[in-house]
Amino acid sequence: MVGTVDPMLQPPKIGDKLHHEIMIRKIITFPDPILRKEAKPVTVFDEALKVLATDMAETMYKAPGVGLAAPQIGVSQQIIVYDLAPEGEKGQCTALINPNIVEGQGKAIDEEGCLSVREFSANVERFEWVRVEAATLDGKPLNFEAEGYHARVLQHEIDHLHGVLFIDHLSSLKRTLYKKKLKKILMEDKENES
Numbered sequence: 073m074v075g076t077v078d079p080m081l082q083p084p085k086i087g088d089k090l091h092h093e094i095m096i097r098k099i100i101t102f103p104d105p106i107l108r109k110e111a112k113p114v115t116v117f118d119e120a121l122k123v124l125a126t127d128m129a130e131t132m133y134k135a136p137g138v139g140l141a142a143p144q145i146g147v148s149q150q151i152i153v154y155d156l157a158p159e160g161e162k163g164q165c166t167a168l169i170n171p172n173i174v175e176g177q178g179k180a181i182d183e184e185g186c187l188s189v190r191e192f193s194a195n196v197e198r199f200e201w202v203r204v205e206a207a208t209l210d211g212k213p214l215n216f217e218a219e220g221y222h223a224r225v226l227q228h229e230i231d232h233l234h235g236v237l238f239i240d241h242l243s244s245l246k247r248t249l250y251k252k253k254l255k256k257i258l259m260e261d262k263e264n265e266s
């Protein structure tokens with residue numbers, strides 16, 4: 073990946089210099105309307121932003137997931153975190169603020185799932201290569217290229233900032249089938265509660 077500049081967010085430990093107890097946040101799932109809101113750009117790059125990104129990283133690792141966008145924990149701000157390393161080698165989390173796909177090329181189809189879309193995965197077509205503009209947690213501007221799996225994760229997570237889920241890229245038939253399946257899951261949840 074030529075020209076990739078990844079801001080690394082060290083995996084935080086409880087009691088580190090942020091003086092912050094890590095909070096695992098609740099992950100919001102479809103069809104919650106929060107997931108459909110357009111997230112606001114971050115304008116203040118302060119300690120609270122780092123705390124939020126740290127919580128997001130921990131929530132993602134706990135789930136476990138490859139990436140997480142702020143709207144998935146009910147925060148309508150343009151923040152994503154991800155870690156592409158295979159299970160067992162994770163710990164170097166990337167945080168991007170106000171990320172945008174500014175260029176995309178090629179087509180690739182591969183399977184995707186999402187922490188906000190329960191018990192479902194499907195093939196999704198994405199750009200094979202993208203150029204992304206973003207900022208680091210300190211507000212430094214970034215401009216980098218990504219391809220393959222990295223490009224896919226970026227497109228999936230950035231979609232979340234615009235209220236878009238991977239199921240929106242599927243045919244309406246597949247989406248309808250998923251909604252039926254989800255209805256069943258939600259009914260089973262209710263039965264188990266009572």
Ligand code: NI
Pocket residue numbers: 185186187188228229232
């Ligand atoms: Ni997702």
